[in-house]
Amino acid sequence: MASDRWSRVWKRHRWLAAGAGAGLVAGAAVWRVRARTDGELRWYGLVYRAAYRLGLVVWERPSPPPELIELVEGPTRPSTGRALDLGCGTGTDTVYLSRQGWDVTGVDLVPAALARAGRRAAAAGVAPHFVNGDATRLGALGIGDGFELLLDFGCFHTLPEDRRYAYIDGVSKVAAPGATFLL
Numbered sequence: 001m002a003s004d005r006w007s008r009v010w011k012r013h014r015w016l017a018a019g020a021g022a023g024l025v026a027g028a029a030v031w032r033v034r035a036r037t038d039g040e041l042r043w044y045g046l047v048y049r050a051a052y053r054l055g056l057v058v059w060e061r062p063s064p065p066p067e068l069i070e071l072v073e074g075p076t077r078p079s080t081g082r083a084l085d086l087g088c089g090t091g092t093d094t095v096y097l098s099r100q101g102w103d104v105t106g107v108d109l110v111p112a113a114l115a116r117a118g119r120r121a122a123a124a125g126v127a128p129h130f131v132n133g134d135a136t137r138l139g140a141l142g143i144g145d146g147f148e149l150l151l152d153f154g155c156f157h158t159l160p161e162d163r164r165y166a167y168i169d170g171v172s173k174v175a176a177p178g179a180t181f182l183l
């Protein structure tokens, strides 16, 4: 009977079919990530996405680094203005600066990180701007310029070498004259 024949064919080839299905799902996932990263699939973007997805955010700190606190609250503290947190992650420093009266923009590649940063900001009663995007393509993000304070804790040093000059170029263009860059 025809149904017996199909049942035998299915039993013999079901692993092949399952493999093809898994391949299609993996292909679709890669395509989505590629589309979201401006056509460039980078290993480090995938690693960060996976880290946030799995909760492996080993770099997360409960409070800002002492250097930032010293700069912002110390005796030579600058007057508040626009600040840019490059690779802001879950927003510890972005939220801290907002609470100190800065007009802060936090940029990060990973939407899941920004979702947590948004919740952190809401809980603290502040409303910094969070932008999902690539810090090596700042010009495409529409964040404006005139940033008097720029900070990067943990983003630049993991960039692939071929993206570092684009990062430097973009940061130089959005920084105000005489800006402070804490790296």
Ligand SMILES: C[S@@+](CC[C@H](N)C(=O)[O-])C[C@H]1O[C@@H](n2cnc3c(N)ncnc32)[C@H](O)[C@@H]1O
Pocket (backbone or CB within 6 Å): 044, 048, 059, 060, 061, 086, 087, 088, 089, 090, 091, 092, 107, 108, 109, 110, 113, 133, 134, 135, 136, 152, 153, 154, 155, 158, 159
């Ligand atoms: C080591 S974590 C540090 C996060 C945060 N600055 C902190 O100190 O908690 C580096 C962050 O940079 C982000 N990142 C890495 N490359 C990026 C890129 N090209 N553009 C934007 N964000 C990036 C990652 O998603 C991650 O959240």
